[in-house]
Amino acid sequence: MADLPHVVVVGGGFGGLYTARALAGRRVRVTLLDRRNHHLFQPLLYQVATAALNASDIAAPLRSVLRKADNVTVLLAPVERVDLAAHRLVLDRGEIGYDALVLAAGASHSYFGHEEWEVFAPGLKTLEDALEIRRRVLLAYEAAERERDGAEQRALLTFVVIGGGPTGVELAGALGEISRQTIARDFRLIDPTKARIVLLEGGARLLSAFPESLSRSAEDALRRIGVEVRTTAIVTRVTADAVWLGGEQIRARTVLWAAGVAAAPLTRTLGVPLDRSGRVLVEPDLSIPGHPEAFAIGDICVFRHQTGAALPGVAPVAIQQGRAVADNVMRRLNGQPTQSFRYRDRGSMATIGRAAAVAVVGRFELSGLIAWLAWLLVHIVSLIGFRNRFLVLFEWAWAYVSWQRGARLITGPWKGRN
Amino acid sequence: MADLPHVVVVGGGFGGLYTARALAGRRVRVTLLDRRNHHLFQPLLYQVATAALNASDIAAPLRSVLRKADNVTVLLAPVERVDLAAHRLVLDRGEIGYDALVLAAGASHSYFGHEEWEVFAPGLKTLEDALEIRRRVLLAYEAAERERDGAEQRALLTFVVIGGGPTGVELAGALGEISRQTIARDFRLIDPTKARIVLLEGGARLLSAFPESLSRSAEDALRRIGVEVRTTAIVTRVTADAVWLGGEQIRARTVLWAAGVAAAPLTRTLGVPLDRSGRVLVEPDLSIPGHPEAFAIGDICVFRHQTGAALPGVAPVAIQQGRAVADNVMRRLNGQPTQSFRYRDRGSMATIGRAAAVAVVGRFELSGLIAWLAWLLVHIVSLIGFRNRFLVLFEWAWAYVSWQRGARLITGPWKGRN
Numbered sequence: 125m126a127d128l129p130h131v132v133v134v135g136g137g138f139g140g141l142y143t144a145r146a147l148a149g150r151r152v153r154v155t156l157l158d159r160r161n162h163h164l165f166q167p168l169l170y171q172v173a174t175a176a177l178n179a180s181d182i183a184a185p186l187r188s189v190l191r192k193a194d195n196v197t198v199l200l201a202p203v204e205r206v207d208l209a210a211h212r213l214v215l216d217r218g219e220i221g222y223d224a225l226v227l228a229a230g231a232s233h234s235y236f237g238h239e240e241w242e243v244f245a246p247g248l249k250t251l252e253d254a255l256e257i258r259r260r261v262l263l264a265y266e267a268a269e270r271e272r273d274g275a276e277q278r279a280l281l282t283f284v285v286i287g288g289g290p291t292g293v294e295l296a297g298a299l300g301e302i303s304r305q306t307i308a309r310d311f312r313l314i315d316p317t318k319a320r321i322v323l324l325e326g327g328a329r330l331l332s333a334f335p336e337s338l339s340r341s342a343e344d345a346l347r348r349i350g351v352e353v354r355t356t357a358i359v360t361r362v363t364a365d366a367v368w369l370g371g372e373q374i375r376a377r378t379v380l381w382a383a384g385v386a387a388a389p390l391t392r393t394l395g396v397p398l399d400r401s402g403r404v405l406v407e408p409d410l411s412i413p414g415h416p417e418a419f420a421i422g423d424i425c426v427f428r429h430q431t432g433a434a435l436p437g438v439a440p441v442a443i444q445q446g447r448a449v450a451d452n453v454m455r456r457l458n459g460q461p462t463q464s465f466r467y468r469d470r471g472s473m474a475t476i477g478r479a480a481a482v483a484v485v486g487r488f489e490l491s492g493l494i495a496w497l498a499w500l501l502v503h504i505v506s507l508i509g510f511r512n513r514f515l516v517l518f519e520w521a522w523a524y525v526s527w528q529r530g531a532r533l534i535t536g537p538w539k540g541r542n
Numbered sequence: 543m544a545d546l547p548h549v550v551v552v553g554g555g556f557g558g559l560y561t562a563r564a565l566a567g568r569r570v571r572v573t574l575l576d577r578r579n580h581h582l583f584q585p586l587l588y589q590v591a592t593a594a595l596n597a598s599d600i601a602a603p604l605r606s607v608l609r610k611a612d613n614v615t616v617l618l619a620p621v622e623r624v625d626l627a628a629h630r631l632v633l634d635r636g637e638i639g640y641d642a643l644v645l646a647a648g649a650s651h652s653y654f655g656h657e658e659w660e661v662f663a664p665g666l667k668t669l670e671d672a673l674e675i676r677r678r679v680l681l682a683y684e685a686a687e688r689e690r691d692g693a694e695q696r697a698l699l700t701f702v703v704i705g706g707g708p709t710g711v712e713l714a715g716a717l718g719e720i721s722r723q724t725i726a727r728d729f730r731l732i733d734p735t736k737a738r739i740v741l742l743e744g745g746a747r748l749l750s751a752f753p754e755s756l757s758r759s760a761e762d763a764l765r766r767i768g769v770e771v772r773t774t775a776i777v778t779r780v781t782a783d784a785v786w787l788g789g790e791q792i793r794a795r796t797v798l799w800a801a802g803v804a805a806a807p808l809t810r811t812l813g814v815p816l817d818r819s820g821r822v823l824v825e826p827d828l829s830i831p832g833h834p835e836a837f838a839i840g841d842i843c844v845f846r847h848q849t850g851a852a853l854p855g856v857a858p859v860a861i862q863q864g865r866a867v868a869d870n871v872m873r874r875l876n877g878q879p880t881q882s883f884r885y886r887d888r889g890s891m892a893t894i895g896r897a898a899a900v901a902v903v904g905r906f907e908l909s910g911l912i913a914w915l916a917w918l919l920v921h922i923v924s925l926i927g928f929r930n931r932f933l934v935l936f937e938w939a940w941a942y943v944s945w946q947r948g949a950r951l952i953t954g955p956w957k958g959r960n
Binding site: 160161162178179180181183185187188191197199200201217251252255262263266267269270307309310311312313511514515518522526528531532533534535 | 578579580596597598599601603605606609615617618619635669670673680681684685687688725727728729730731929932933936940944946949950951952953
């Protein structure tokens with residue numbers, strides 16, 4: 125097997141994992157590199173952040189997912205630099221050469237040049253992000269219960285979500301449910317249902333990628349669970365206890381960032397043209413310009429060849445690109461011409477809360493209960509592994525009948541010891 | 543309600559939670575203070591550490607457990623000092639007075655004067671401890687897969703557990719199962735089943751609180767899953783990559799501490815006599831000597847009045863003391879004489895692995911499958927809340943049929959970003 129061509133895949137998210145799966149059993153040696161030991165089902169990450177799911181419900185160990193793929197080796201190693209000319213990756217320790225490369229290292233947050241906001245307004249990309257957000261949200265109520273100063277208590281009970289895309293909408297909806305339902309009767313000195321939840325969107329409407337009528341449905345659904353929605357709201361400053369919109373200040377102790385993403389910093393080591401967000405401008409066959417044996421897929425690339433507009437940074441795009449790139453890798457290694465990637469859009473959806481969601485499927489626009497049921501079904505079916513499917517289904521069913529959230533757990537650093 | 547007597551309970555472990563529950567609905571105002579927002583089912587903590595269970599499967603939010611107890615307020619606040627004379631607790635911010643006090647702040651690790659060993663050999667008391675141990679164990683295999691140096695790879699694949707009580711036996715057994723079963727076929731370059739797992743006990747036999755025949759059963763069961771058991775093994779030094787037994791060195795990158803506990807440091811602020819481990823020497827009615835309105839229960843106290851020997855630091859003792867102390871608090875507040883505590887020993891058990899455990903119930907000694915089934919039953923029944931019971935049962939059933947562990951997730955701080 126040692127003399128088979130060596131394919132290196134960087135990243136075990138949707139793009140990288142589906143590439144590795146599609147290469148399993150083919151006549152190549154595959155090494156999948158990731159800094160984590162698990163594949164993460166990112167579409168449900170906001171539910172970990174809002175205490176509805178456990179971290180491990182939406183994560184699957186890469187090794188066990190790929191156990192039967194004998195030609196795939198998983199290595200836990202951060203990639204520091206890509207040397208496209210030498211066909212070589214520099215790791216934290218040592219190097220690794222390749223005959224073909226698939227970069228699928230994903231994206232992280234972008235604060236549009238205001239990186240100093242990150243400490244006050246964490247974003248949501250990793251399990252650690254999700255647990256930190258959960259911690260901040262739950263601790264804010266605990267601190268409010270102990271606080272005597274009225275203005276400070278108000279700031280503790282104000283939650284601001286910046287960014288009105290699917291993640292922002294889902295986070296704000298979940299915060300609304302936590303305040304109005306989950307913990308409504310758990311405190312003695314404060315009334316959690318009086319918490320103020322503000323969703324700020326810079327553009328004219330929420331969910332700008334969806335049809336206008338669905339933006340309105342989402343806004344109505346959010347208002348019904350007590351979320352204050354503000355559009356054309358441009359954030360100019362974020363501090364430890366406030367968000368500023370020009371001259372207007374919203375005092376808030378908990379601010380969450382769902383406004384912008386940028387490609388993993390690894391792309392800056394490539395020496396090829398990138399877009400504003402650091403994404404690789406790939407060729408129609410997903411290869412990196414000038415390097416036909418190297419490919420980039422998922423959130424780390426921008427693909428404009430189909431409609432002129434960039435494909436969205438969602439799981440279905442990464443999955444389809446993963447399968448397509450595996451074919452192109454094999455074609456390239458076998459001396460055949462590669463094929464252009466074509467995305468088949470099967471629809472998009474966002475959920476707001478209990479029995480409320482919006483979805484576009486082809487020409488159909490759905491909202492309310494039916495969109496929510498569709499959302500549940502699609503997400504359960506897409507989860508990797510029986511165990512995760514079963515547990516998520518159980519947590520959702522339990523949450524639905526009990527109005528509770530199963531993972532109301534604050535973990536992390538604590539001051540002192542008793 | 544404000545003019546009812548005020549009872550402060552410090553700690554939401556077994557002792558504190560059962561005290562608060564027993565005081566619910568009585569004519570007192572209760573404040574339960576804890577630094578965490580959750581009650582932790584510590585007997586199963588080693589299963590979180592060894593990736594079999596999720597953190598939230600064995601934790602229940604104190605607020606939701608006590609939601610219906612209208613006279614109980616939960617406050618998330620660390621207690622810094624107890625002023626027994628002034629009937630007052632000093633918190634991180636502010637103070638709180640009491641008419642009766644129940645200290646149930648539990649225990650943490652003791653390194654017998656070698657506190658510098660803690661960084662190399664973490665103990666197991668909190669969820670954070672469990673997640674850190676899980677992280678170290680799983681990362682050791684990942685690092686071994688990448689390591690080329692034979693001696694270093696061997697050190698990465700050597701796991702030492704110090705302490706042969708129930709926790710040490712359970713940890714070593716679970717490590718044996720991980721190596722021989724869970725990840726046996728997940729790596730390409732190392733053979734996880736060749737990992738060396740060493741259990742070191744300073745005394746003459748494992749599980750010294752159990753009858754000798756059961757110590758032997760436990761030792762046999764551990765040997766069958768590949769654990770090397772060494773008794774009368776006195777650890778003299780622990781470093782980043784080795785454990786020393788006098789002149790003998792065992793090279794190991796992962797060392798876990800299950801050898802000693804000490805009462806929470808809070809007891810040192812009391813100004814009353816303590817034992818060597820910092821535990822309060824309580825009166826027969828569980829009160830603190832010289833302070834009839836203040837009580838100490840669970841791992842923070844030592845109770846010798848029943849047999850001369852100290853009661854063990856296990857959940858049933860804390861639970862029974864919690865119920866008894868609630869009665870004594872009410873008696874005391876109502877001017878009645880308090881009653882002596884009597885522990886009813888219903889047995890003790892320890893589990894080694896798949897279908898292997900030991901148990902003593904009255905005059906009966908059990909081992910093997912029947913002890914294991916008894917262990918499963920007792921632990922499921924004792925978990926707080928339907929959700930946790932169901933999820934733990936599911937995880938166990940799934941683990942039993944799939945030979946997998948559901949929570950194989952490395953989280954925590956990571957170097958750099960891709």
